[in-house]
Amino acid sequence: MAEIIAIASQKGGVGKTTTSVNLGASFATLGYKTLLVDVDPQGSVATSFGYGRYDIRAGVLEIFTKGTPAKDCIHPTEIELFHFIPSNVWSDEIDKRSLMGAAMETKLKEALDSVRDLYDFIIIDCPPSLGNLTYNALIAADSLIVPIQCEYYALKALGRFLKMTRTLKNELNPRLRYRGFLLTMVDMRNNLAKRVINKVRYTLQGLVFETMIPRNIRLAEVPYYGKPAILIDKNSKGAQSYLNLAREILAQDNSVGDKEDDDNQEASDKSESVAA
Ligand SMILES: Nc1ncnc2c1ncn2[C@@H]1O[C@H](COP(=O)(O)OP(=O)(O)O)[C@@H](O)[C@H]1O
Numbered sequence: 001m002a003e004i005i006a007i008a009s010q011k012g013g014v015g016k017t018t019t020s021v022n023l024g025a026s027f028a029t030l031g032y033k034t035l036l037v038d039v040d041p042q043g044s045v046a047t048s049f050g051y052g053r054y055d056i057r058a059g060v061l062e063i064f065t066k067g068t069p070a071k072d073c074i075h076p077t078e079i080e081l082f083h084f085i086p087s088n089v090w091s092d093e094i095d096k097r098s099l100m101g102a103a104m105e106t107k108l109k110e111a112l113d114s115v116r117d118l119y120d121f122i123i124i125d126c127p128p129s130l131g132n133l134t135y136n137a138l139i140a141a142d143s144l145i146v147p148i149q150c151e152y153y154a155l156k157a158l159g160r161f162l163k164m165t166r167t168l169k170n171e172l173n174p175r176l177r178y179r180g181f182l183l184t185m186v187d188m189r190n191n192l193a194k195r196v197i198n199k200v201r202y203t204l205q206g207l208v209f210e211t212m213i214p215r216n217i218r219l220a221e222v223p224y225y226g227k228p229a230i231l232i233d234k235n236s237k238g239a240q241s242y243l244n245l246a247r248e249i250l251a252q253d254n255s256v257g258d259k260e261d262d263d264n265q266e267a268s269d270k271s272e273s274v275a276a
């Protein structure tokens with residue numbers, strides 16, 4: 001049965017979609033059946049697989065507004081074991097509003113639970129906000145990956161996000177645990193980057209993935225080519241770093257069971273200091 005992983009952060013442009021698409025492609029390449037679900041009304045996931053508006057049957061919009069079964073919204077990608085459900089919101093403001101107006105509830109959870117048996121991993125690409133779509137995603141999820149762009153203000157506003165996930169965990173989804181915080185767009189030639197990395201690792205001790213994602217042109221080219229970086233250039237640093245992230249997550253599995261409660265408590269405690 002699939003583990004449902006939400007890729008979330010209240011900030012835009014930190015690498016959520018890039019992580020969702022390329023981590024999913026890596027799991028599938030390593031032999032794990034993976035479904036990527038786009039709950040962001042900006043709908044960048046479909047573009048990342050070369051799909052246009054008229055190639056889509058139905059998506060998250062139809063799950064929320066018409067109760068369409070999730071299995072009828074699944075689309076294939078060029079990678080055999082990798083499927084996706086698009087948001088299916090294009091430019092129509094009405095569609096956008098109806099998706100944004102999704103109630104804070106279990107609709108997404110019920111939809112994804114109905115296809116859980118078909119996959120090893122279900123990844124949810126969240127919008128850059130703490131709105132109801134992100135709540136739906138975090139209620140459906142078993143675990144959470146938080147991308148942090150490697151920049152000077154990286155930790156700013158993280159406190160609010162950590163507090164929100166702690167409240168949500170306590171009240172609505174006690175299963176939710178951190179898979180980890182992921183440093184993205186890292187440029188190791190830059191001294192500031194090294195200071196930021198040290199600060200993030202110190203603040204979120206033990207909860208930051210060893211794997212870091214470098215700034216890499218192949219990753220930026222994903223929407224242009226309409227395919228994950230691993231299909232553009234398997235040996236690129238970008239594709240390889242996401243393969244390493246997938247391997248790191250798969251290797252966590254043995255130890256995570258015992259650690260999870262400690263981890264969540266730790267992250268909650270840290271949220272106080274990060275918020276300050
Ligand atoms: N590691 C990276 N190297 C180069 N460009 C990247 C990298 N990660 C993301 N980008 C680019 O940065 C922009 C924001 O990334 P995106 O994944 O869309 O963020 P989010 O989903 O959090 O808004 C996109 O144009 C994307 O192509």
Ligand SMILES: [Mg+2]
Pocket residue numbers: 016017018040044125126
């Ligand atoms: Mg995005």
